[in-house]
Amino acid sequence: MHTGIPRFEVLCAPAHWRRVDFISDLHLQAGAPDARVSTRSLWQHYLQTTPADALFILGDLFEVWVGDDALHETGSFEARVCADLQAAARRLPVWFMQGNRDFLAGAAFLGHCGIAALADPAVLVFGGQRILLSHGDLLCLEDRDYQRFRLQVRSAAWQQRFLAQPLAVRRAQARSMRQESEARKRLGAPCADVDAAAAIAWLNAADARTLVHGHTHQPAEHALAPGLQRLVLSDWDAAATPARAEALRLSAAGWQRLAALP
Numbered sequence: 001m002h003t004g005i006p007r008f009e010v011l012c013a014p015a016h017w018r019r020v021d022f023i024s025d026l027h028l029q030a031g032a033p034d035a036r037v038s039t040r041s042l043w044q045h046y047l048q049t050t051p052a053d054a055l056f057i058l059g060d061l062f063e064v065w066v067g068d069d070a071l072h073e074t075g076s077f078e079a080r081v082c083a084d085l086q087a088a089a090r091r092l093p094v095w096f097m098q099g100n101r102d103f104l105a106g107a108a109f110l111g112h113c114g115i116a117a118l119a120d121p122a123v124l125v126f127g128g129q130r131i132l133l134s135h136g137d138l139l140c141l142e143d144r145d146y147q148r149f150r151l152q153v154r155s156a157a158w159q160q161r162f163l164a165q166p167l168a169v170r171r172a173q174a175r176s177m178r179q180e181s182e183a184r185k186r187l188g189a190p191c192a193d194v195d196a197a198a199a200i201a202w203l204n205a206a207d208a209r210t211l212v213h214g215h216t217h218q219p220a221e222h223a224l225a226p227g228l229q230r231l232v233l234s235d236w237d238a239a240a241t242p243a244r245a246e247a248l249r250l251s252a253a254g255w256q257r258l259a260a261l262p
Contacts, residue, residue: 005205006138009119011095013054013126019251020126021052023260024135024214025235027101029063030077038238040081042245046260047088052249054092056118058214058233059099059135064178066170067163068108082113089114097122100137100146100215103154104163123206127250132206136213136232139199143192191216194232200224212248219246219257231255 013020028040047055062081070078088094094115098105110117121134137150152158162170199211203224211230219234234246234257245260 005201006121008132008206009122011118011122011124013124017053017126019052019249020054020056020124021050022056022058022133022212022233022248022250023236023246024058024099024233025060025217027060027063027235027237028077028081039236039245040084042236042238042243042260042262043081044084045262046245046247047084050092050247050260052092052247055088055094056124056133057094057096058118058133058212059097059120059137060101060214060235061096061099062102062105064174065102065105065109066174067104067167068106068112069167071109071112073167082109085113085115097133097135099135100150104159121202121206123208127252129210129250130206130208131250132203132208132211134202134211134213136194136215139194139202139213140192140215141195141198146192193218194230196222196224196230199230200228203228236260 023046026039026043028043062078065078070076071082073079085094094113095118096105096110096113096115097118097120107117118133120138121132124131124133137146140146153162162173165173193216194213203209203211209227209229211224212233213230214233214235216232217235218232220232222230222232224230231248233248234244236245237243238245243261247258247260249256249258
């Protein structure tokens, strides 16, 4: 399967920015076990203390997002996390890119939180660099079943049918899909990685030297070709040993991986 070369949204950083942070794959969710609640606590601490001039969330902030109307459900977990974003957005600009888990987060979500949408992929011009940003799932070409599923659920027709259902029905369907996904993992279903040739093609088309993405939960630095690199963001999991909560920062000091822990 071939993704082709997409169009790239270009964002030019203001001159006063000195450092920018990139995070992804927090997979925040409500309910037991409380590990994800603890992850949310790490997320809150990070938002309150980061010295970044801007924050880019590259998908899967939520374990699942079943529609922007979840914000209006009294006491919903979604509303509480959005309150965290509202507070952060009053302090620094925040950009949000949809992931494979929260691709239904739409305009109402963004407006409620006071944050900006970021296309996938996008190019950030900052510090004399052109940096290509993506969630990363679109580049995992070996996972053909997922790519077919992605094409289906990103269609306007599928989303219209899904969102027309009652919120409780959508939540139940989301739980069922998560359970099926976890079952496949327990059976040893392989996790596809980003296709290197496709990543290089994207970088060349975007006139960028660095690709930053999440999705694979395999934080690393990959040399793709002379002068081209791929930086993979970490997922966040407070229940892991040791706990994982990491931001990737770019500043005059270069690229740094920083533990977002108290």
